[in-house]
Amino acid sequence: MTNAELNELKQRYVANGAASPAVEFAARAENAELWDEDGKRFIDFAGGIGVLNIGHRHPKVVEAVKAQLDRVMHTCQTVMPYEGYVRVAQKLSEVTPVRGHAKVMLANSGAEALENAVKVARAATGRSGVICFTGGYHGRTFMTMAMNGKVAPYRNDFGPMPGQVYRAPYPVESIGVSEEEALRHLKMVLKSDANPRDTAAIVIEPVLGEGGFHAAPKRFLEAIREICDEHGILMIVDEVQSGFGRTGKLFAIEHSGVEPDIMTMAKSMADGMPISAVVGTDKVMDASGGNSLGGTYTGSPVSCAAVLAVLEVFEEERILEKSQALGEKLRARFDKWQQDYASVANARNLGAMAAFDLVSDKKSAQPNTEMAAKLCKTARERGMILLSCGLYGNTIRFLMPVTISDEVLEEGLDLIEKMLSEFGA
Structure with missing residues (x-):
């Protein structure tokens, strides 16, 4: 046509x-x-x-997807698991810089990954509050809309957002927010709005995506890690846009040396096939009950084949x-x-x-x-x-x-x- x-x-x-x-x-x-x-x-x-x-249609990824189509397209991994899901989980646990031994759950999109990261954090801490940052973008589901630090066009027309989501300024010198000012405001949020005893997680993009491609200073990320440790809050790093080689490292957080408790990823992890992941410290990831995480298409066999091919391409090329x-x-x-x-x-x-x-x-x-x-x-x-x-x-x-x-x-x-x-x- x-x-x-x-x-x-x-x-x-x-x-x-x-x-x-x-x-x-x-x-x-x-x-x-x-x-x-x-x-x-x-x-x-x-x-x-x-x-x-x-790139579009990388030959190795196309070959892997076609080969998987000749074997299994779908079973729902909670009904009948398959090798690809487990191998992707193993590979991601080996390369993702979270604290300690990592475990993995797979989902379909970046927004689903963030939704599940918050679910995991709430289960692991017994708390419900979430702190995010201005300019941040995390998705278009209701929880992630509430977490977004930009109103239009993502939440203009959709009524009240979920509660207990708080916001602090992201350090961007060019718009007048210094690292010191951002850190001071974050600490003020913890004093005035988000009681640390009720706060499950602080969620941050190490490089703002939709918010303008501003990288968080190393010291700011270190300070967030320290605040989380002081109050028993989990640090969630959103690498949906900045991950899988965009910044010259597999994940942008690696530039800082900071190890979060949970990381989310999607987009380039499968070179166009729909898949995302939540990777976190094993005790955190195991906090929720059996069959509490997942979905009909999460970690589909075809998308898992693409992820494994992508990881091979990263090494070979x-x-x-x-x-x-x-x-x-x-x-x-x-x-x-x-x-x-x-x-x-x-x-x-x-x-x-x-x-x-x-x-x-x-x-x-x-x-x-x-x-x-x-x-x-x-x-x-x-x-x-x-x-x-x-x-x-x-x-x-x-x-x-x-x-x-x-x-x-x-x-x-x-x-x-x-x-x-x-x-x-």
Whole structure:
């Protein structure tokens, strides 16, 4: 079908809240390139919002999925378990830097992982309060909507949120929140709103995803660990977007050396197949009763096969080294743009998790949301998928596959540079 025909069907049958604003429909993809139903090519700098760190349709993952389809597609692992679930649990327990021996539960999405992480924390502590951070994004289920540190568009229309979710500021120097100020406010939350005796967990992204690609300072993460230890609170680290090689390490928290009690992960762990995981210290993960965690499709055989293939690709193709190298290339180009364009500011990266802000001018640092929207819109028209994010929508984030070729990468960066020049940035 053509894009136009599919758009007509979309308008007629897809719920407004779930319908993509894009008018192009993906027909095929390869590594960092997509082609729509009309045959137009796109450079993919979004990677399915951080799902495709090893690229669209990596051959090893495709082969593993096809092989699994010839054996078992589904049984529900609580009814009839299978090797893949256990092997994925073993592998994740070996590579995830939580305290002590780790155990694992698998789910379907990042939001499900966060929901279950909170369930586990409540079971392990006998407490119910949860502290999160401004700018954080954890999902679209009711508990995770309450945890999100950004209102629009995620919880505008859905009524009261679950209670006992409290919020502290995330340290972002460029918007005026220092590490010291953020820590002071967190301690104030524990004094004024969230009684430590009733608080089950503090949940944090080591690098904000939707909130603007800001990395938490090492000392801030260490301070959260200390606060959790002091009060018997569990530290939950959300690596759904920052995990699986995006930052140059398998998980972003590894840059700090801090070991959380629970970690959540999803997105690039299966290169496009739907799966997520909650990994935590064994005593914590075993706190809830039998059959209290899971679901019909959690840890499906096909998705588990994809995870195991992804982990092999990371070793065989030195993906973490490629992520670091990609981050260096992006940062070098960003630094040039900061010198050449008055509107480009606050370039930043941790490995290949990279971004810059668009501002009206560097002196006022007023967010230029309109230019960010125009850049993404024009990029789409010219054959590139580019995403904005941040509290003010003025951050341009980069989530292209780590496996992107140098030629395609430079083609995409040159296109962005050309647009910045045209816009008078």
